[in-house]
Amino acid sequence: MKRKSVILLTLAIVLIGFLAWRFIRPMNIFVVDDRFAWPIDTSQTPPVLGKLGATECAACHQDFYEEWQTTIHAQAWTDPYFQTDWQFDDAQHSCRLCHTPLDRQLPRKVLGYRDKDKWDPVLADNPGFDPKLQHEGVTCAACHYREGKIVGVLGTRDAPHPVQQLQDPNQVCVRCHVVEGDRWDTFFRFPPCGTVAEIESSLAATPDKQDIAYLLKLMEENETDVGIDAGSAPETLRQTLAPAGNSGEIIAGDTRALGCVQCHMPMVMRPLVAGGVERMTRRHLWRGGHDPDMVRKALTIEFIEAEQIENNQRRFRLTLANTGAAHYVPTGTPDRHLTVHLRLLDGQGRVLDEQTHTIKRTVMWRPFIVDLWDTRLPRWQPRHYELIVADGSETVKVEAEVRYHLLAEARRQRIGYDNETPINYMVFNKQIPLRAGIPHDIQGAGDD
Known part of the structure; x- marks a missing residue:
């Protein structure tokens, strides 16, 4: 009887200790996999791209630059709420890798990680750190620079810099907006920053046909413009994500079904560069909850x-x-x-x-x-x-x-x-x- 009491007391102490540790441990709310663990490598930047600053891009793409300046992306690092919230949560290094994704935007470079979960980085002073570029947050190159080339949907060959064509622009969005993780001890059902998992769940659901008919009628009566074809998405979305090299970029299996740019980057007729041929391009606005x-x-x-x-x-x-x-x-x-x-x-x-x-x-x-x-x-x-x-x-x-x-x-x-x-x-x-x-x-x- 005494032995049984000792065992129960020991188990109770262990349980209390475990729960106490869960209350005081650092709050790691998502899995840091390779797409977030390393910044975008800019070591192959050709001289024509300069320091990868947004003002350099503006020399040819002024309209895009002016739109970007109005966005939350441009404030990804300097936004007062982000800075306050980030400092309150112990200034986790992993947050930098989406809010300032380029290696030269980081004051300290990542040499490796002490832990399997990649929350404890080994850091060293970064001689290539550019504080001005850091303050640009999700700057032009954060989305458009990969392995010495500028990526875009047109793939034009007469640009003054190397160009690589994207098959689908949503491939850029999903580098950051897929924050996920289904481990029992680190995450919850849907991500805090990304939305791909939510879209996957939404497309997999089967809404009531009467509800859809009622809402379509209501939208027609109110002349609602939703900006995206309601029937364009498949019933289910199987999203396959895999790292591509060491750039931090990922390849998504079926990003067209996501509808990211179709909604958040509306089309407009204008030249890609000043004095160029007018064509359909996307506005760099990314309006969301702040609008x-x-x-x-x-x-x-x-x-x-x-x-x-x-x-x-x-x-x-x-x-x-x-x-x-x-x-x-x-x-x-x-x-x-x-x-x-x-x-x-x-x-x-x-x-x-x-x-x-x-x-x-x-x-x-x-x-x-x-x-x-x-x-x-x-x-x-x-x-x-x-x-x-x-x-x-x-x-x-x-x-x-x-x-x-x-x-x-x-x-x-x-x-x-x-x-x-x-x-x-x-x-x-x-x-x-x-x-x-x-x-x-x-x-x-x-x-x-």
């Missing part, structure tokens, strides 16, 4: 008075659906979320009652990383929210509001992020008056 218009394009939203369920009640329904994004909405870091607010308002605009719903991914981080639940919007699956107004209520208007949050307020306070720009914005707002004689489904409509 309210882009989020609105991804969503179809309707707020109407529905049929009565009882004589003394009026029922209002908000329908919210992801009809324009192949990945979940919202996507990106788990901090991003949507809030839905349904309100009863009196004659002075005061709130008599309110419902609030949160659309987000909820993760337990310690002692193990587990996706507890995920209420985000997959494609083609409408979400309905209802508001009931009882007879005799003081309600004069009903209101629906949808907001997009780039960051949770609790997280903002925890990391000490002193934001100068808003961390949430309105996606949709509509009020429906209850007064007799006013068309309930059109008065007060419109996005704010």
